[in-house]
Amino acid sequence: MSNVLVNLNPSSVFEYFEEMSNIPRGSGNEKAISDYLVAIAKKHNLEVVQDDVLNVIIKKPATAGYENAPTVIIQGHMDMVCEKNKGTVHDFKKDPLKLRIIDDMIYATDTTLGADDGIAVAYALALLTSDDIPHPPLEVLVTVEEETGMDGAVGLDPKHLDGKFLINIDSEEEGQLLVSCAGGITTRQILPVSWEDVNKNDISYTINISGLSSGHSGSDIDKGRGNSNKLMGRILNDLSSDFDYSIKSIDGGSKHNVIPRETTTVICINPNDSIKLTEKINKWDTILKNELRASDKGVAVKLEKCEDNTSKVFSKETMKKAIASLVLIPHGVQSMNMEMKNLVESSMNLAIITTTDTKVIFESSIRSSVQSLKYNILNQAKMIADLLGCELIESADYPEWAYDPDSKLRQLFEKVYQQKYGKSPEVSAIHAGLECGLFKEKNKDLDMVSFGPDMFDVHTANEHLSISSTQRTWEYLLDVLKEMR
Structure with missing residues (x-):
């Protein structure tokens, strides 16, 4: 086991964070980390529940004076x-x-760090195993599969929890209190593929878009970052105007909640058109470097001749519908909130494209803090799918968390922040899904706040966490708990 964080403070928080970094815990692969949490609870003689979906609930009695x-x-x-x-x-x-x-x-080194949301779990474990921190009765709830559809929150039985105040530690900006979040829904547009034989004289090339900044499809959707799937649609549509070509496959993106950074298309062309194709791709490389010079300096469009033995290509009709899907499926901000400055209200992200033997799948995530607008965007997606002869499948429909102007917990967080720093925290909403919406749906009486330390470039291999902010946010949390006497 490494000891990279051994000299950092708060020591117990970073000790647990480093321990968890040694346990694989990608969404859907949480058995080991769930068992780890249960083992810690049992080691410290704390009441613990591991439910059917591997959520863990650990309870700790109040310290003296907080009963x-x-x-x-x-x-x-x-x-x-x-x-x-x-x-x-x-x-x-x-x-x-x-x-x-x-x-x-x-x-981390060339990978995501997992501070989203490992730092919350580290804070919780440090609280549970402390013997010198004053606090009210605690119920620590650690959920599974938040990143892929909030399945843990969906599967949670509220009977395991008695608390009426919930502190969600899944925010990424110190000094900000989140008091509302967007709801969302995932769509999969299914385009059936009909195939034709490859022209025996044609040669194959791969077109690859890479080097984009990517980012979270909620919190980063307003930053103007390029979407490799949408950009590929523009390129393929433009190629059609200059010469004939066929498509063997289109694949891009990897996560439904990430703005895609890379998309690859395999095409076939007549060898006589190779020079035209090269000129076109070079032109698009220049175009995108200019368009995205502020947001995606590393963007690159590359062409490479390839040995592809696939004997089939999309039919002309399938190809037309695939390109139309790339161009027409919405991406980006759809509406802004008129009450909270600079808050995205509704958006859509064309996240993943996958080609199989029978279909092309276009997976998107829709978000909105207004339920009616979420379903309006969904209806648009249904119309596009219908016009293109596609099926649209909906999943992971989760609710928004509405702002509560009378929240006592928010008022307490504001009071403590004012006392500590001599200024008010920023009270805001987030254009991303938080589990708070599902918790509120299960228990209408919950009073909630979400906060956390400074994190940067989450959901990317450049994700990083501020050490000093982690310490300040920890101390802020302890002061809030102390005030709940």
Whole structure:
């Protein structure tokens, strides 16, 4: 086991964070980390429940003088997004993360760090195993599969929890209190593929778009970052105007909640058109470098001749519908909130494209803090699918968390922040799904706040966590709990 974080404070928080970094915990692969949490609870003689979906609930009695204080739920999720840089050798199902420190920041090496949301779990474990921190009765709730559809929160039985105050530690900006979040829904547009034989004289090329900044499809959707799937649609549509070509496959993106950074298309052309194709791709490389110079400096469009033995290509009709899907499926901000400055209200992200033997799948995530707008975007997606002869499948429909102007917990967080720093925290909403929406749906009486330390580039291989912010946020949490006497 590494000891990269051994000299950092708060020591117990970073000790648990490093321990968890040695346990693979990608979404859907949480058995080991769930068992780890149960083992810690049992070691410290704490009441623990591991439910059917592997959520873990650990309860700790109040410290002296806090017996009559209200029970507080400390909540985070145990899974992480598994992204790595191209060419990096790392198996997220078995390999530990390789932590490193640069100045005030903790990084993994060429992979996501898992501070989203490992830092919440580390805070919770430090609280549960402490013997010198004053606090009210605690219920620690650590959920599974938050990143891939909030399945843990969906499967949670509220009978395991008594608390009426819930502190969600799944935010990424110190000094910000999140008090509302977007709801969302995932769509999969299914285009049936009809195939034709490859022209025996044609040659194959791969067109690859890479080097984009990517990012979280909720919190980063307003940053103007390129979507490799949408950009590929523009390129393929433009090629059609200059010469004939056929498509063998289109594949791009890897996670439904990540703006795709790389898309690859395999095409076939007449050898006589090779020069035209090269000129076109070079032109698009220049176009995108100019368009995205502020947001995606590393963008690159590359063409490479390939040996592809596939004997089939999309029929002309399938090809037309595939390109139309890439161009027409919405991506980006759809509406802005008119009450909270700079808050995205509704958006859609064309996240993943997959080609199989029978179909092309276009997977998107829709988000909105207004339920009616979420379903309006869904209806648009249905119309596009219908016009193109596709099936649209909906899944992972989760609710929004509405702002509560009378929240006592928010008022307490504001009061403590004012006392500590002499200024008010930023009270805001987030254009991303938080499990709070599902918890509120299960228990209408919950009073909730979400907060956390500074994290950067989450859901990317450049994800990093501020050490000093982690310490300040920890101390802030302890002061809030102390005030609940």
